[in-house]
Amino acid sequence: MLRQIECVSAWELEGTWKGARKSSGHSLHALCSRTGSFPPALARFFIERYSGPGSVVLDPFSGKGTAPLEACLAGRVGVGNDLAPEAYVLTRAKVRPVSLEEVIGWVKRNRSFIESYRGTDAPEEVQVFYSRSTLRQLLAVRELLSEPETDVEYFVTAVMLGILHGSSSDSLSVKCSHSFSMSPKYVEKAVRVSGLRRPERNVADCILRRAERVLADRLPPVKGIAFEGDARSLPIPPESVDLIVTSPPYFNMQTYAWDNWLRLWFLGHEYKEVARRLFHTDSVSRFLSFAEEFLTEFNRVLRPGGSCFLVLGVVRLRGETVNMAELLLNVVDRTGFEPVRVITDEIPKEKKYLMYLGTDQGVNREVVLELLKPESVPGRSPRAGRGGLISVVG
Ligand SMILES: C[S@@+](CC[C@H](N)C(=O)[O-])C[C@H]1O[C@@H](n2cnc3c(N)ncnc32)[C@H](O)[C@@H]1O
Numbered sequence: 208m209l210r211q212i213e214c215v216s217a218w219e220l221e222g223t224w225k226g227a228r229k230s231s232g233h234s235l236h237a238l239c240s241r242t243g244s245f246p247p248a249l250a251r252f253f254i255e256r257y258s259g260p261g262s263v264v265l266d267p268f269s270g271k272g273t274a275p276l277e278a279c280l281a282g283r284v285g286v287g288n289d290l291a292p293e294a295y296v297l298t299r300a301k302v303r304p305v306s307l308e309e310v311i312g313w314v315k316r317n318r319s320f321i322e323s324y325r326g327t328d329a330p331e332e333v334q335v336f337y338s339r340s341t342l343r344q345l346l347a348v349r350e351l352l353s354e355p356e357t358d359v360e361y362f363v364t365a366v367m368l369g370i371l372h373g374s375s376s377d378s379l380s381v382k383c384s385h386s387f388s389m390s391p392k393y394v395e396k397a398v399r400v401s402g403l404r405r406p407e408r409n410v411a412d413c414i415l416r417r418a419e420r421v422l423a424d425r426l427p428p429v430k431g432i433a434f435e436g437d438a439r440s441l442p443i444p445p446e447s448v449d450l451i452v453t454s455p456p457y458f459n460m461q462t463y464a465w466d467n468w469l470r471l472w473f474l475g476h477e478y479k480e481v482a483r484r485l486f487h488t489d490s491v492s493r494f495l496s497f498a499e500e501f502l503t504e505f506n507r508v509l510r511p512g513g514s515c516f517l518v519l520g521v522v523r524l525r526g527e528t529v530n531m532a533e534l535l536l537n538v539v540d541r542t543g544f545e546p547v548r549v550i551t552d553e554i555p556k557e558k559k560y561l562m563y564l565g566t567d568q569g570v571n572r573e574v575v576l577e578l579l580k581p582e583s584v585p586g587r588s589p590r591a592g593r594g595g596l597i598s599v600v601g
Contacts, residue, residue: 212536213548217575224248225552233280234424235304239297239369240386241271243461245454245518245573250274253452254281257514262449267438267505272298274452275431285431286448288441290485291463293368293470295435296355300365302431309359310366310418318411321347332391333472335398336372336380337405344410345371345379349473363414368470370417377413377420381405388469439500443508451505454518455498457531459489489524491534498535502542502578512582515544521572532576539578550575 218225227248236247250266250273258264264278269287271294278285279302287298324347327339334342352364370377373385381403383389397403434442438455456463464471464482471478486497505515519531532549539546552573 217552224252250277258450272301276301279427288434299433377416387466451515499538506543515578532574544578547577
């Protein structure tokens, strides 16, 4: 049974993020492109209106780290979590960025190792993307960063994920998509048939050039925190978060592990194994149980009176149109949240990010579901001390 709640258009909200220029974001957002991300201006809209300076803002499905970075830029403590290893690396690099001097120092210390490396041991599907000399240097960097520990090691790892494939002058691969790892069969055929060249790159120089670009703007005033884990069991103390802005997986609309298979190889993971762990389904009932579990967890970590914004979609699933916001209203009551309103966010056809989808397929429209954790719930124990998250893991 559906309850009636307020529904507003995103275009009518005062100071709306709709129509914001894509290029107006901080240079760090350009670290690495990844499918399924939301615009920085959307995250900033909710962060500025529903939290204050110093607040803790959480995105439990942080992807490439858009919301946590926007939170840190706005003077909040941005906290990100994602189960995908490459998403964790990108989120961590964005909430704990380093200065260009630190990247220059890392490159200086490792340049001769990278340039003199002789190893060539890479799977055939990886070799398809690179010239021999680029691949050798790439393997050297992979070895150096196999177990990153420091902020600069994580940052350089994230820079590598951003230049691993693409079509700019600092991309290491044959010209191909930047946002997702293309199929090796397709790339191999493109090289054979259309004579695409595998560029000869100096990997150390490419790292420096990309770092210079993404570190062009001032670093955020606040550092944040990143976790790699399941959104249903966050390593976060109860009631220590002031605001949640997030976007869960849309059923099976994105194949995150496959879309990032080359980046996952670079990080030492097998994409099939990662795919088994990430949530992915075309079943409405499985999605609803997943949603009930993650919302219950969000409710646990959120302070009473805190808001939770879920960026969802109106999707086509097995020939049916499913409004994910309406669907989630079926379980919200069991999670401790109160539904507040639905913000509809029509995507003009020409701006559809998922260009390869037909008009009757995939994600047709974005909808944002606003939830509130009520101030006091009868029978509930009093609220825990604030700042727990920062004092425990900060
Ligand atoms: C819609 S995307 C979020 C994108 C993000 N808002 C951004 O701007 O990049 C959903 C994310 O959920 C992650 N994911 C899938 N299953 C998960 C789980 N059980 N726990 C945590 N993250 C998960 C995926 O890796 C993906 O990054």
